[in-house]
Every structure is written in structure tokens, then in C-alpha cells.
Amino acid sequence: MSVRDRVGFESDGFYKFATGVLTLFLVSISVFPILYTFLMTFRPANEFYSNDVQLFPTNPTLDNWTFAFAELGDALVNSFLIATGTTLLSLLIIVPGAYVFGRKQFPGKKYFFYIIIVALMFPYILLIVPISDFWFTLGLYDTIPGLWISYQLFVAPFAIWILRDYFAKLPRNIEESAQIYGCTQFTAFIRVILPMAGPAIVAIAFLSFLTAWNDFLMSSILTTGTGPRPAVVELFITVAGGDTSDWGLITAETLIIGIPPTVLYLWARQYLSESFEMT
Structure with missing residues (x-):
């Protein structure tokens, strides 16, 4: 060498x-x-206030996990119902809306899209009090459907903005080719456009689910202790309640709440990367 x-x-x-x-x-x-x-999460309460710094608990226990599941049981079900319903409702609104903005022409299209862009920049915290009052009048306050509709204010503008570009970049002659082979405009949308836009739709569904699952502000204002309070609000109550913090319980609840979005991300990450590469 x-x-x-x-x-x-x-x-x-x-x-x-x-x-x-x-x-x-x-x-x-x-x-x-x-x-x-x-x-x-496996450390008993007395070990958090000792002077010794230890990575592994001296006397491991499962009490923190037991108490966490007991306190979050109903709240986790509420979070799942809220996030799933928000996702399904958002897809019913966003997919047709983004398709129309991306591939169709109609009067005022540009100005309507400007309204969506302005909605993206609007501080939603200013709408909390009007929404609470309006929902109370309609009977939607402290209900799961009320949260489904409220979260569309966060999800719909951003998702339409993202998905519109995805639809717009698909080849223009796809629908025409499908109609030559006997499809109507609607069946061409269902059988051709939607499968091609699958990665972007999965990405939008993931973002919708994540928004509803993690939100604290809207869910804390629009629910009460006797209503469909989600897990994030219950975690805040655990953190803020009492004179001392039960760190073992707090960390256990945090991990429990974080597991479903993590699992969903691991399943959807391929679709997420494909959708953002396209946009």
C-alpha cells in the first residue's frame, strides 16, 4: 500500500x-x-425527594401506572372519540373543498382562497368567548359534537391550503381519461383522484387527529368536569392540583397520552413523507 x-x-x-x-x-x-x-414512572414518591440522583428506581413500583390508567380511563375514551370524530368531519369538509380549489374554476375562487389564507393567520383565542356563548345557546357546549365542529377552525384552513396544492399538481387529463372509459365526474374523483391523493389525505387525517388529541385551550373552555373532558385536561389537573407534584403519576399520564399519536405517526410516516415531497 x-x-x-x-x-x-x-x-x-x-x-x-x-x-x-x-x-x-x-x-x-x-x-x-x-x-x-x-x-x-416506576419510582415511588419518596425517591423523588431524596438527595441521591439515580437513573434506576431503588424500589420499583407499578402504582403510578395503575393510578394513571384509573384517572385517565374515561378521559382517554373521550379523547379518542373527539379526535376520531374531528378527523372524519374534517375529511368530509377538507377533501371536497381542496379538490374544488385545486382543480375547478368558479367565480370568486381567488378571493375565497384569500379568505382561507387570512383564517390561517387569525388568532383563534379571540373566538373562544363567542364560540362558548354560541355553543351554549345551541346546546353544543360541553358536548363531543361541539368539539368536533370547533376544531375545524384550526384544522380546515391549513389542511385545505396543503391539500389544494397536492390536487393542483396532479395531471390535468386524469379525469378526462377516466371519463373516456365510462366514469362520471364523481366516480372519476372517487376511483382515480382519491387513490392518487391517498398519501396527502392520510397526512391531513393525521394532523387533524393530532390537533384534536393534543389541544388544551379549546377542550378546557368548552367542557366541564361532568362533560366529555379529554385526557390532556386531566393531565393539567394532575399537574396543577395539590400542594406537591406527584412526578411519577405525571410522567405515567404523559407517556400514556403520548402513546396513541406516536403509534399513529409510526404507521403514517411513509404517507407523510410522500405527501410533503409532492407539495
Whole structure:
């Protein structure tokens, strides 16, 4: 081996070693807080206030998980119903709306789309009091359908903006080709356009579910203790209630609430990457 080849081999080996060390360091920074939080859920209350810093609990217990599931049982069901209903309703509104804005022409199209853009920038916190009063009048206050409709204010403008570009970039002759083979305009939309827009629709559904699952402001204002209070609000009550914080219970509830969106993301991540590459 010549001197030049040996120097190149050594520099290449050093580069791989440095890359491996840097990667391990970055992964450790990301994984360690999650691991430490997970281990905290098995720690009894008295160990949180000791002077010793320990990674693993001395006397591990499952009490925190038991209490967390007991406190979040009904709230998790409420969160699932709220997030699922919000997702389905948003798809019924967003998919046809984005398709019309992306592939059809109609009077005032540009100005209606400007209204959607303005809605994206509007501070929704200003609508909390009017919505609460209006929902109370309509009988939607402290109900799951009331939350379904309320979350469309967050979801619909952004989702239409994203999905419109996806529909607009699909080839223009797709519907015409489908109609030549016997499809109507509606069946061409159902059988051709929707399957091609599948990744974007899955991405929008994921974002809708995530918005409804994680929201605190709207759900805390529009629900009461006797109504369909979601899990995020129950977590806040656990954090804010009492003179001392039960960190084992708080971390257990946090992980329980975070598991469903994480599982959903792992399933939808391929569709998410495809949709954002297209847009």
C-alpha cells in the first residue's frame, strides 16, 4: 500500500469513527430524556425527594401506572372519540373543498382562497368567548359534537391550503381519461383522484387527529368536569392540583397520552413523507 493510499485509508477511517461518535452522541441526547422519563414512572414518591440522583428506581413500583390508567380511563375514551370524530368531519369538509380549489374554476375562487389564507393567520383565542356563548345557546357546549365542529377552525384552513396544492399538481387529463372509459365526474374523483391523493389525505387525517388529541385551550373552555373532558385536561389537573407534584403519576399520564399519536405517526410516516415531497 502506497503512502497516499494509507493516508486516504486513515482519513476515511477517522471520518467514519467521528461520524459514529457524533451519531451516538446525538442519539443519546434524544433517547436519554425519554428513557429517564420512562424510568421515573416506576419510582415511588419518596425517591423523588431524596438527595441521591439515580437513573434506576431503588424500589420499583407499578402504582403510578395503575393510578394513571384509573384517572385517565374515561378521559382517554373521550379523547379518542373527539379526535376520531374531528378527523372524519374534517375529511368530509377538507377533501371536497381542496379538490374544488385545486382543480375547478368558479367565480370568486381567488378571493375565497384569500379568505382561507387570512383564517390561517387569525388568532383563534379571540373566538373562544363567542364560540362558548354560541355553543351554549345551541346546546353544543360541553358536548363531543361541539368539539368536533370547533376544531375545524384550526384544522380546515391549513389542511385545505396543503391539500389544494397536492390536487393542483396532479395531471390535468386524469379525469378526462377516466371519463373516456365510462366514469362520471364523481366516480372519476372517487376511483382515480382519491387513490392518487391517498398519501396527502392520510397526512391531513393525521394532523387533524393530532390537533384534536393534543389541544388544551379549546377542550378546557368548552367542557366541564361532568362533560366529555379529554385526557390532556386531566393531565393539567394532575399537574396543577395539590400542594406537591406527584412526578411519577405525571410522567405515567404523559407517556400514556403520548402513546396513541406516536403509534399513529409510526404507521403514517411513509404517507407523510410522500405527501410533503409532492407539495
